[in-house]
Amino acid sequence: MEFRADRTEFADAVGRAARALPGRTPVPVLGGLLLEADAGRLTVTGFDFEVAVRIEADAQVAAPGRVLVPGRRLLDVCRVLPDGPVSCALEASRFTLDADGTRFGLSTLPLAEYPSLPAPPAPYGTVDAAAFATAVAQVAVAAGRDDTLPLLTGVQLRLDGEEMTLAASDRYRYAVRRLEWKPEAAGGGGIVEAVLPARRLLDAARSLGRGGDVRIGWEPGGGGGLVGFEGGRTRTALRLLDGRLPAYTSLFDMAGAAVAEVEREGLTEAVRRVAVVTEANSPVRLDFSAEGSVLLRAGYGDDVAAQRLPATLSGADEMPVSFNPAYLLDALTSFESPRVRLELLGAGQRALLHGVPGDGEADAAGEHRHLLMSVKELS
Template sequence: MKLQVEQAELADAARWIARHIPNKAAEPTDLAVLLTAADDTLTVAYSSLEVSASVTVEANVIDGGKAAASGKIFADILGALPQVQVEISGSENGIDLVAGLNDFHLNPLDAYSYPSLPVMPALSGSVAGDVFATAVANVAPAVDYAIAAMPELGGIRLQPAGDRLQLMATDRYRVALQYIPWQQTGDAVSALLPGQGLVDIAKTAGATDVVELALTAGSAGVQAGNRTSVSRLLPVDKFPNADRAFPKEYTGTATCDVEQLRDAIRRVGLLLEGHQAIELSIQPDHMVVQALRNTKATGKARIECRLDGVDSFDIAFNPRFLLDGLAPIDGDVAIDLTTYAKPALVHAAVDEPTFQYLVIPVRDPAKAAAA
């Protein structure tokens, strides 16, 4: 194998592939990338039992072939090279990279024992690249990667709903839901994709016009430009039935400028320590944001607000959780309320919001004792 390729494009491809590679593995090939040169292109790929990813870049291929190298080292070296043409030669003795006055040699790995890359499943439909990237970013804060006993909480559910695609994530303390328009072109099922992998590919999807999705019962695939990711599915039947968590009715709704509310939470948040909560004390024409149960300092921020349905309402939240739900919203935000102890729904103050964020409040012990 021998070829020439531009450093910037290949370094970007290798860096994206390296995000899919674990830090440790039992076998060196489990940490390797496969380089395949053919037809004036170079494909950089990684495959495991969990996910496969590949990127194809243009190259001046002198001799076709394939070679394997340590993925993270390959990405690190390419990222450190100057922005000049890189010459890559691969053989049974390893891989040589030459860029200007820089040359590196990577020890050989058996490219022919590298696991076969899974085929992209049949396409189910497509969405606009920037819309898909934004939607994944909006629901990603509710993904929980830490609970090993419940890996399904580390996923993002994609569920076809007519001409819309629903994305949902939950960590049991909040539910983030986003609807986006999509064009269905084939069979599609509800699929639970590993959240981290979907977030990684979505970060670059915004630069492409169209993202093509394959949502099948066996695996899911995402094609964004020259980047392809095929992942195993998490058990969608074990995903919490978060749809039922949304209340059917609300006793009141608070409406205010979202930027004013975000600023007030950040200011008062300076007083918080550890797991202390932020309290919203809502009146018909204003809202007071204050720290709940802070014994070292006090502070309040008052903003304009309209409260409909009830005369007053007090409720407390984890400030980071609340800010995550406010982040995707512009203009006025509406917070639908039931009781101080039941979930509140955060969304843009419009008739049919496409982004909805259900968050469980922090219960004030004093109110709980009085209840």
């Protein structure tokens, strides 16, 4: 095996494939990156049974072949390689890299012990790459981090006709985002639904969101099934999580709620500012008034902060609500609109956030919604 590639493109391929490497594994070969050179192309693959990532890069291939190299070590080497072309070769059991007078030699892992990669799932349809990346980022913030509840660490993907719905919840918040997609006549068009690991899906969406379309492949089967994403020269396959998220239709029914509206960036900065004095798990209180303002307050005793902002309120003369500041900031920053609308049921109850489009923008109401539980403060 021998090839020559541009350092920037080679390092980018290694870096993106390395995101699939497990942090710890009892199977040493899963810590390796598979490099395959053939016919003017280099393919770098990372795999840990839950995700497979394959990145292609241009290369001048003098001798085709395959090699399994320790992934973290190769990534470290790529970070310090000088700019320009990189010449790589397999010399007996050593993988060498030469760039502008700098030479590295790396041990290799037994290729025969590397597990077989999953076959790409059958094509199902396509979605705009940038829109998909944005949508995944908007809902992934609501996914849980507790690995003892794996279902709640996922993002639920639902395909229904020409609509895609992404949803995530950690029991304290629930984010939902809808967007258009194009099913393929051969396989798309029906309703399919599955939960994918949020962190893995976010990595995949970011890697694919550089422009163009993302082709989605689908292989049903619960925790044994796969969803594939292909865009440009990147292919990712994610294994499904077992189960389904709780239905959110009734949760998002906010009949009788008071409605507040406020400038989003101003509220975001105000929450960040007053939250400086909060202790762990201490809330930020927002007092909305029909007179045209919201007063933010945080802290206890002598350590307090407050800021007032312009806001509107309808459906009530006043509405005091309190939120976990980190959760509220996650929700506010997930929106792109200049203003945000809050449907409020009161202290200790649900609050539903929507984006409010600016002048000349399409009304995106319902496309992205974020539900939070407000905190019932002790008197």
